Amino acid sequence: MTSAAENPLDDAYVDDTAPEPYPSGEPDPEAVAEDESGGYDGAQWDLEDRLSLRRVAGLSTELTDVTEVEYRQLRLERVVLVSVWTTGSEVDAENSLLELKLLAETAGSEILEGLIQRRQRPDPATYIGRGKVDELRQVVVATGADTVICDGELAPAQLRNLEDRVKVKVIDRTALILDIFAQHAKSAEGKAQVELAQLQYLKQRLRGWGGNLSRQAGGRASGGAGIGGRGPGETKLETDRRRINSRIAKLRASLRDMDSTRETKRAERRRHEIPSVAIVGYTNAGKSSLLNRLTGAGVLVEDALFATLDPTTRRAETTDGRVYTLTDTVGFVRHLPHDLVEAFASTLEESAQADLLVHVVDGSDADPVGQIKAVRTVLGDIGAGKVAELIVINKADRAEPDQLTTLRSQYPDAMIVSARTGRGIDELRARVEAGLPRPEIEVTALIPYQRGDLVNRIHQAGELLDVDHQAEGSLVRARVNAQLAGMLEPYQVAPAS
Numbered sequence: 001m002t003s004a005a006e007n008p009l010d011d012a013y014v015d016d017t018a019p020e021p022y023p024s025g026e027p028d029p030e031a032v033a034e035d036e037s038g039g040y041d042g043a044q045w046d047l048e049d050r051l052s053l054r055r056v057a058g059l060s061t062e063l064t065d066v067t068e069v070e071y072r073q074l075r076l077e078r079v080v081l082v083s084v085w086t087t088g089s090e091v092d093a094e095n096s097l098l099e100l101k102l103l104a105e106t107a108g109s110e111i112l113e114g115l116i117q118r119r120q121r122p123d124p125a126t127y128i129g130r131g132k133v134d135e136l137r138q139v140v141v142a143t144g145a146d147t148v149i150c151d152g153e154l155a156p157a158q159l160r161n162l163e164d165r166v167k168v169k170v171i172d173r174t175a176l177i178l179d180i181f182a183q184h185a186k187s188a189e190g191k192a193q194v195e196l197a198q199l200q201y202l203k204q205r206l207r208g209w210g211g212n213l214s215r216q217a218g219g220r221a222s223g224g225a226g227i228g229g230r231g232p233g234e235t236k237l238e239t240d241r242r243r244i245n246s247r248i249a250k251l252r253a254s255l256r257d258m259d260s261t262r263e264t265k266r267a268e269r270r271r272h273e274i275p276s277v278a279i280v281g282y283t284n285a286g287k288s289s290l291l292n293r294l295t296g297a298g299v300l301v302e303d304a305l306f307a308t309l310d311p312t313t314r315r316a317e318t319t320d321g322r323v324y325t326l327t328d329t330v331g332f333v334r335h336l337p338h339d340l341v342e343a344f345a346s347t348l349e350e351s352a353q354a355d356l357l358v359h360v361v362d363g364s365d366a367d368p369v370g371q372i373k374a375v376r377t378v379l380g381d382i383g384a385g386k387v388a389e390l391i392v393i394n395k396a397d398r399a400e401p402d403q404l405t406t407l408r409s410q411y412p413d414a415m416i417v418s419a420r421t422g423r424g425i426d427e428l429r430a431r432v433e434a435g436l437p438r439p440e441i442e443v444t445a446l447i448p449y450q451r452g453d454l455v456n457r458i459h460q461a462g463e464l465l466d467v468d469h470q471a472e473g474s475l476v477r478a479r480v481n482a483q484l485a486g487m488l489e490p491y492q493v494a495p496a497s
């Protein structure tokens, strides 16, 4: 729901501002300098700047139509949260509502009240029980709320009925998450992905919101206004639906283009057989902080949900000089909207194609096991369920020692670290190195001294097992990939027995 003015549509999609992934991009020199000067997890980043930048961008946008004004007002919501609790313990229900509160706050709302109703299942007509709707209305009036957010994905009819009776705007968890993504998307690709997800969501609900597209899509979807050919007698609803469909088709096409650029880079890495590691995990678990710790990448760290939407890839090296890549990825959350997962498919693919997943868990969270399960569900959905996974329990500095002990016993192979204090980071680096795929071919070669470049290559892409400096050159025993084995072919000698 970004404005049309902020997003000059097609032009923006060509001008991809996402950071260049390895191999063409070098780490930010400033970030490296920070890293060398000692502990750096990214929290030192000047967040004020980033935040105010975001705000200014919003203000400078000309409000071109009424829907824009309406959209701005969304930012000032005074909210009542409502949840129907069907299964699990009371604590689970409260955790879920607490998370909804964080999400709503991330979206810029002020939370006035949170209500939970215990019920077999949500009421098909009004989500909460019909009798409770009046109570909800009273709370809304008493607190002066202008929005109700329901903790689930509601049917269009449920939203409509509730709105009619509570008389303020009602949105669900899915719309809320989409809204946060829309606020945080920075790159052209990220923005296109979010818009696609929003339109998909909206399309199914056009009728639910009175058949009026302008109400929820804001200026963005109406960016293509003025399309000719509005047939006589055609209803607003049909025109809206048509406009959405053609916008969706356009977005898909530009996303395909952007994906092919990404695929080219990925293919390049594959050709050089550079192992890749993806940092995945629940939102706010500390993924970006860990990437910064491990590589000095200088990625935005923020105590907010979904701070990272664009994957950042950084080059890293093992202690023996082998090169690999580390990619920071978008965080997951319980009930991640299906439309979003689909729209972000190409971004999420980074994880599915990785050689190793570093699954970061917030050890200080109220329900880390629930987070691990939610993350694994999404990983399964995006085809990354079979990639080797290293569980890393982060924020050890803040977690209850008892909770860490429990997690340790549940996940015996897990590592315990703190991106904040640096605890466990060296061990983590070692475990990541050990988890990288090993080059497959063992060779013994006598490399003449003028071919020092080959020895360097072995350092970067292979594993040097043994070296003996002889009169004619270095006698080297190493594990290498197929490409390097080919280059070493002329110098190959029989292995010493």
Ligand SMILES: Nc1nc2c(ncn2[C@@H]2O[C@H](COP(=O)(O)OP(=O)(O)OP(=O)(O)O)[C@@H](O)[C@H]2O)c(=O)[nH]1
Residues within 6 Å of the ligand: 043, 281, 282, 283, 284, 285, 286, 287, 288, 289, 290, 300, 301, 302, 303, 304, 305, 306, 307, 308, 309, 330, 331, 332, 394, 395, 396, 397, 398, 417, 418, 419, 420, 421
């Ligand atoms: N106490 C403590 N805080 C941490 C640690 N690691 C990260 N944090 C904080 O947790 C918050 C989230 O960190 P990020 O690195 O942005 O988390 P993320 O997983 O990248 O989050 P998203 O990109 O929003 O999904 C920030 O406020 C960090 O400073 C840690 O080890 N200890």
Ligand SMILES: [Mg+2]
Residues within 6 Å of the ligand: 287, 288, 289, 300, 301, 307, 308, 328
């Ligand atoms: Mg992040």
